Amino acid sequence: GQNIDQPTEMTATEGAIVQINCTYQTSGFNGLFWYQQHAGEAPTFLSYNVLDGLEEKGRFSSFLSRSKGYSYLLLKELQMKDSASYLCAVLYNQGGKLIFGQGTELSVKP
Amino acid sequence: EAGVTQSPTHLIKTRGQQATLRCSPISGHTSVYWYQQALGLGLQFLLWYDEGEERNRGNFPPRFSGRQFPNYSSELNVNALELEDSALYLCASSRTITGELFFGEGSRLTVL
Numbered sequence: 001g002q003n004i005d006q007p008t009e010m011t012a013t014e015g016a017i018v019q020i021n022c023t024y025q026t027s028g029f030n031g032l033f034w035y036q037q038h039a040g041e042a043p044t045f046l047s048y049n050v051l052d053g054l055e056e057k058g059r060f061s062s063f064l065s066r067s068k069g070y071s072y073l074l075l076k077e078l079q080m081k082d083s084a085s086y087l088c089a090v091l092y093n094q095g096g097k098l099i100f101g102q103g104t105e106l107s108v109k110p
Numbered sequence: 111e112a113g114v115t116q117s118p119t120h121l122i123k124t125r126g127q128q129a130t131l132r133c134s135p136i137s138g139h140t141s142v143y144w145y146q147q148a149l150g151l152g153l154q155f156l157l158w159y160d161e162g163e164e165r166n167r168g169n170f171p172p173r174f175s176g177r178q179f180p181n182y183s184s185e186l187n188v189n190a191l192e193l194e195d196s197a198l199y200l201c202a203s204s205r206t207i208t209g210e211l212f213f214g215e216g217s218r219l220t221v222l
Contacts (some may be wrong), residue, residue, distance in 0.1 A: 033210070042214060042216060043200070043213050044213070087152070097155055100152050102151065
């Protein structure tokens with residue numbers, strides 16, 4: 001299978017930093033995406049990692065370790081509008097399927 | 111540039127009926143993906159079309175089918191509807207198979 005695991009939910013405080021982890025099966029790995037989905041809306045692209053290391057984009061950073069089958073999304077200076085579901089998705093080269101994890105529901109509290 | 115558009119926004123059907131959902135990709139995108147998002151569940155991969163061909167499908171029964179037209183728009187058909195088919199159906203397009211997916215707002219199907 002191609003299981004992708006991430007925590008179901010997390011809570012953090014406004015202004016803080018939160019790290020959302022994602023683990024995946026490494027066989028056939030061809031890239032990892034993070035998406036944000038607000039309730040009732042379509043997912044929107046946040047980041048893409050295909051090589052090991054950290055990709056930084058403003059308040060959001062994403063890290064990848066291909067050998068460990070591990071990624072994390074780091075959100076800094078949390079804002080209330082960051083309350084959303086964060087989806088980890090892995091592109092597997094067997095057929096070009098982008099497989100999504102269940103998503104992590106992040107609640108940002110004042 | 112117009113985004114991915116889906117229709118209808120909402121659709122209500124009864125068990126045993128058939129539903130047809132439509133998707134228009136972003137101009138220049140040749141790949142179209144369909145995902146099912148049931149309440150409380152993650153996005154489940156349904157189908158992938160590229161250049162008019164079905165390239166891959168997820169673990170769904172054959173009553174889920176679709177096609178891609180020459181203008182790259184796509185249609186998802188669900189036959190013999192069951193209650194558990196009630197979900198948000200999301201269409202996404204990309205320029206290449208390794209590219210970022212751009213999602214439409216989805217079609218919410220309710221089966222009564």
